[in-house]
Amino acid sequence: MKPAAAPTVFIVDDDGGVRRAVQDLVESVGLRAESFATGQEFLSKKRTSEPSCLVLDVRLPQMSGLDFQRTLADIGMQIPIIFITAHGDIPMSVRALKSGAVEFLTKPFRDQDLLDAIQQALQRDRAARAQQDEVQELHGRYLALTARERAVMGMVVAGMLSKQIASEIGISEATVKIHRGNVMQKMQAGSLIELVRMADKLRPVLPQ
Amino acid sequence: MTALKRADEERQALARKLEESNARLEEAQRVAHVGHWEWDLETNEVVWSDETYRIFGLKPQERPMELADVRGMIHPDDRESLFGGVDVDLSAGAYPVAEFRIVRPSGEVRTVHAITSKRWSAPPVDSNGTASGGARRLFGTVQDITENKRVAEERQALSRDLQESNARLEQAQRLVHMGYYEWNLITGRVTWSAELYRIYGLSPQDGPIDMALVSEMIHPDDRERVFRESDEAIRSGVPAAAEHRVVRPDGEVRTVHGLGTVKRNAAGLAFEMFGTVQDITDRKRAEDALQRSQLELRREQAYLAEAQSLTHTGSWAANFHTGQNYHVSEEIYRLHGFDPGKGPVGADSFYKTIHPDDESFVWGIIKNANHARTDFEIPEYRICRPDGAIRTLRAIGHHNPSGEMGEYVGITMDITERKRAEAERERLRQLEADLARVNRVNMMGELAAALAHEIKQPITASVTSANALMRWLAYDPPDLDRARAAASRIEEDANRAANVIDSLRSFYKTGTPTERQIIDVKEIIEQMSGLLRGEADRHTITIYSEVDPDTPNILANPVQLQQVFMNLMLNAIEAMKDIGGTLTIRSRIDPENRLFVSISDTGIGLPTGSAEQVFEPFHTTKPQGTGMGLTITRSIVESYGGRVWATANQGKGATFNFILPYNAEAPV
Numbered sequence: 079m080k081p082a083a084a085p086t087v088f089i090v091d092d093d094g095g096v097r098r099a100v101q102d103l104v105e106s107v108g109l110r111a112e113s114f115a116t117g118q119e120f121l122s123k124k125r126t127s128e129p130s131c132l133v134l135d136v137r138l139p140q141m142s143g144l145d146f147q148r149t150l151a152d153i154g155m156q157i158p159i160i161f162i163t164a165h166g167d168i169p170m171s172v173r174a175l176k177s178g179a180v181e182f183l184t185k186p187f188r189d190q191d192l193l194d195a196i197q198q199a200l201q202r203d204r205a206a207r208a209q210q211d212e213v214q215e216l217h218g219r220y221l222a223l224t225a226r227e228r229a230v231m232g233m234v235v236a237g238m239l240s241k242q243i244a245s246e247i248g249i250s251e252a253t254v255k256i257h258r259g260n261v262m263q264k265m266q267a268g269s270l271i272e273l274v275r276m277a278d279k280l281r282p283v284l285p286q
Numbered sequence: 287m288t289a290l291k292r293a294d295e296e297r298q299a300l301a302r303k304l305e306e307s308n309a310r311l312e313e314a315q316r317v318a319h320v321g322h323w324e325w326d327l328e329t330n331e332v333v334w335s336d337e338t339y340r341i342f343g344l345k346p347q348e349r350p351m352e353l354a355d356v357r358g359m360i361h362p363d364d365r366e367s368l369f370g371g372v373d374v375d376l377s378a379g380a381y382p383v384a385e386f387r388i389v390r391p392s393g394e395v396r397t398v399h400a401i402t403s404k405r406w407s408a409p410p411v412d413s414n415g416t417a418s419g420g421a422r423r424l425f426g427t428v429q430d431i432t433e434n435k436r437v438a439e440e441r442q443a444l445s446r447d448l449q450e451s452n453a454r455l456e457q458a459q460r461l462v463h464m465g466y467y468e469w470n471l472i473t474g475r476v477t478w479s480a481e482l483y484r485i486y487g488l489s490p491q492d493g494p495i496d497m498a499l500v501s502e503m504i505h506p507d508d509r510e511r512v513f514r515e516s517d518e519a520i521r522s523g524v525p526a527a528a529e530h531r532v533v534r535p536d537g538e539v540r541t542v543h544g545l546g547t548v549k550r551n552a553a554g555l556a557f558e559m560f561g562t563v564q565d566i567t568d569r570k571r572a573e574d575a576l577q578r579s580q581l582e583l584r585r586e587q588a589y590l591a592e593a594q595s596l597t598h599t600g601s602w603a604a605n606f607h608t609g610q611n612y613h614v615s616e617e618i619y620r621l622h623g624f625d626p627g628k629g630p631v632g633a634d635s636f637y638k639t640i641h642p643d644d645e646s647f648v649w650g651i652i653k654n655a656n657h658a659r660t661d662f663e664i665p666e667y668r669i670c671r672p673d674g675a676i677r678t679l680r681a682i683g684h685h686n687p688s689g690e691m692g693e694y695v696g697i698t699m700d701i702t703e704r705k706r707a708e709a710e711r712e713r714l715r716q717l718e719a720d721l722a723r724v725n726r727v728n729m730m731g732e733l734a735a736a737l738a739h740e741i742k743q744p745i746t747a748s749v750t751s752a753n754a755l756m757r758w759l760a761y762d763p764p765d766l767d768r769a770r771a772a773a774s775r776i777e778e779d780a781n782r783a784a785n786v787i788d789s790l791r792s793f794y795k796t797g798t799p800t801e802r803q804i805i806d807v808k809e810i811i812e813q814m815s816g817l818l819r820g821e822a823d824r825h826t827i828t829i830y831s832e833v834d835p836d837t838p839n840i841l842a843n844p845v846q847l848q849q850v851f852m853n854l855m856l857n858a859i860e861a862m863k864d865i866g867g868t869l870t871i872r873s874r875i876d877p878e879n880r881l882f883v884s885i886s887d888t889g890i891g892l893p894t895g896s897a898e899q900v901f902e903p904f905h906t907t908k909p910q911g912t913g914m915g916l917t918i919t920r921s922i923v924e925s926y927g928g929r930v931w932a933t934a935n936q937g938k939g940a941t942f943n944f945i946l947p948y949n950a951e952a953p954v
Contacts, residue, residue, distance in 0.1 A: 092823070093743045093747065095743065095748075095775065095778065095779045095782060096743055096746050096747045096750070098747070098775060099746070099747040099748070099750035099751040099772075099775060099779070100750055102750075102751060102754040102771070102772055102775070103751075103753055103754040105754075105768075106754045106757035106758055106768070107757065137823055138823075142826060162746075164738070164739040164743060164746065165738060165739050165742070165824070185742045185743070185746035186745050186746040186749040186750070187746070187750075189749075189750060189753030189754070189757075192750075
């Protein structure tokens with residue numbers, strides 16, 4: 079963890095009044111805030127590594143907030159989103175939440191609800207970032223494995239015994255055990271359970 | 287004795303001669319109706335010859351006559367002048383000649399002519415040799431000229447008659463424009479009556495006429511026929527009758543009718559043709575005109591009947607007092623359900639068709655008018671036709687001021703269909719009004735939803751700012767600068783909310799639908815765009831306006847005009863709801879000084895086929911739509927004398943256009 083990075087709340091709302099008021103509210107609780115009139119403006123902003131979240135108006139001039147949420151997912155930008163809307167209906171909120179939104183607030187909202195949602199979103203972002211850091215670490219370790227070691231690891235976490243692995247690859251059981259030992263060591267796994275968990279975390283970033 | 291005898295014989299011979307001579311005189315007098323007389327002026331004795339007695343209606347020598355007798359027999363009117371003149375004439379030495387009337391004892395009046403002369407028995411001559419003492423006797427003749435006079439008078443009368451009848455003939459010829467001719471077939475000479483000259487446009491002084499001239503004056507197209515027919519008449523002896531034209535010297539063409547008969551001598555040779563020629567130009571013209579006017583009259587009557595049938599209006603003339611119909615047009619029969627072809631229908635039958643519920647009303651009006659001798663109008667009453675159909679009629683009666691009591695001419699019209707149409711129109715109008723109201727309520731609902739968002743924005747902003755403000759104040763020490771900034775934002779946003787509400791209120795501000803005022807169309811477009819921008823944004827629709835600075839103001843009801851804009855704009859938004867797009871409002875003045883507005887979208891476009899069907903009532907694509915928005919829009923626009931229509935865009939979507947007259951008069 080790098081505690082130095084101050085969390086930032088991004089706000090996208092075409093209504094200047096709402097934008098400024100939300101930014102001020104966020105700042106009044108000691109958080110950094112940056113606001114944008116359109117999603118495009120937000121996208122052009124260079125992202126830093128501190129935890130952040132996005133307060134997003136559902137209704138935007140060019141592209142609706144829900145569409146913008148999808149766009150962000152498409153380009154791989156993961157940021158917790160809190161939707162605010164002046165005329166949210168249930169189908170819209172369900173869709174937003176299903177797509178991973180932290181919260182769906184209808185205007186006018188209670189300030190505490192928004193601030194709670196922001197805290198929750200930042201927390202989620204922090205967790206996500208931590209998880210991301212861990213995966214990156216594991217990935218680094220994984221890249222240190224030889225091709226044979228990666229193959230052995232795959233079979234180990236799939237629950238195969240050394241003997242089975244040996245016959246599968248066509249090497250001796252003893253050689254399998256040596257590879258297995260290397261994997262445990264390079265991956266810094268204390269137990270088979272731990273290695274399985276690591277493999278799970280790595281799965282999304284590994285080619286199938 | 288011999289001498290005496292001879293003297294006696296002589297005397298006897300003389301007497302015989304005298305007697306003979308007297309007898310001859312008598313005879314002569316009788317034949318000539320001439321008598322003679324002697325009047326002794328001393329004794330007033332009068333001696334008459336036998337014929338004189340006869341002339342006076344007496345027997346010869348019936349009795350001796352005295353002057354008094356004679357006087358008595360003179361016609362009283364002639365008596366004085368006769369005797370008054372005798373002395374004067376005699377003293378002047380003249381032989382008076384007199385014509386006077388006598389009255390016979392039978393009372394018969396005769397006219398006689400008398401010649402008087404003096405006769406002296408012993409002419410007294412004085413020393414100067416002058417006869418003195420006056421005539422002692424008058425001698426004279428009297429002739430009965432009654433017959434002569436009568437004959438003379440008759441002859442005179444005859445000649446007068448002849449003259450008169452000639453004049454009358456002449457006049458008659460003139461009056462009927464008829465002349466006659468005599469055509470001597472042997473010499474070829476032609477004689478014309480004066481009128482015939484005039485008919486041919488000549489004057490009797492123009493001299494004799496010959497057949498060559500006559501032929502020349504007959505219209506070239508008729509010439510051959512006329513002569514052929516007269517030749518035929520001469521040969522066959524059948525009188526010729528021919529109508530033909532003559533050309534007068536001045537070029538005027540007259541139509542004449544000629545009749546001719548042929549005279550033959552004992553040997554059967556035709557020697558003369560006598561005929562009449564009548565100028566029938568005017569008569570023919572009159573006949574033609576009459577014929578034309580009769581034709582026209584018949585045509586007029588046909589038109590009238592047609593007009594009556596078309597307008598379901600019949601005419602009549604009747605006496606309501608006596609219950610007599612003078613005239614009933616065929617249409618009246620039809621209106622009352624009678625067949626005009628089935629003969630006349632009595633007034634009673636017409637009266638009986640009046641609906642029992644309206645009878646007293648109808649007769650009340652007619653009777654009042656009868657007594658007051660005024661016109662009447664029954665605006666509306668029902669009849670029950672023989673076939674049971676109930677019809678509504680209207681009758682107007684015009685009192686004939688010169689006629690008797692109860693005499694009216696008038697019309698009756700069938701207003702059943704008109705009334706039905708009126709009721710239907712009223713129902714439709716009501717329906718339209720209801721739908722327009724529903725549309726407005728509906729529209730306001732949509733508008734309110736759209737505006738709810740617009741109001742929530744500033745409210746959210748100010749509530750959030752208020753929260754922030756409290757947090758800034760809660761700092762220790764309070765961050766007053768930030769708090770102040772938040773407070774001013776609150777004010778700003780609250781005002782913004784108020785503005786939105788104002789704009790909504792301006793739309794809600796209804797007033798009566800007929801209230802008209804000068805409307806700034808540019809302002810309305812701005813207002814409507816503002817109101818709907820939120821709704822548009824929500825569906826990712828951008829509103830553009832291209833408002834020409836020359837866009838005219840118009841006289842209209844603001845609510846109705848807002849409704850037109852709102853309907854068309856909501857319609858455009860609806861068309862792009864799921865795909866987003868651009869809504870463009872354009873306004874300008876068109877070449878005919880009218881307001882032209884178009885509202886374009888880039889949406890789903892018009893239905894294939896007729897673009898008109900979008901204006902049909904209940905045509906809708908929206909699940910919640912009434913399908914009346916565009917119908918009502920059209921009805922409003924057209925009520926201002928404008929027009930609204932839809933066109934498909936080149937690319938995507940549709941354009942709705944409307945035109946409103948510059949100084950549009952709002953409907954009543």
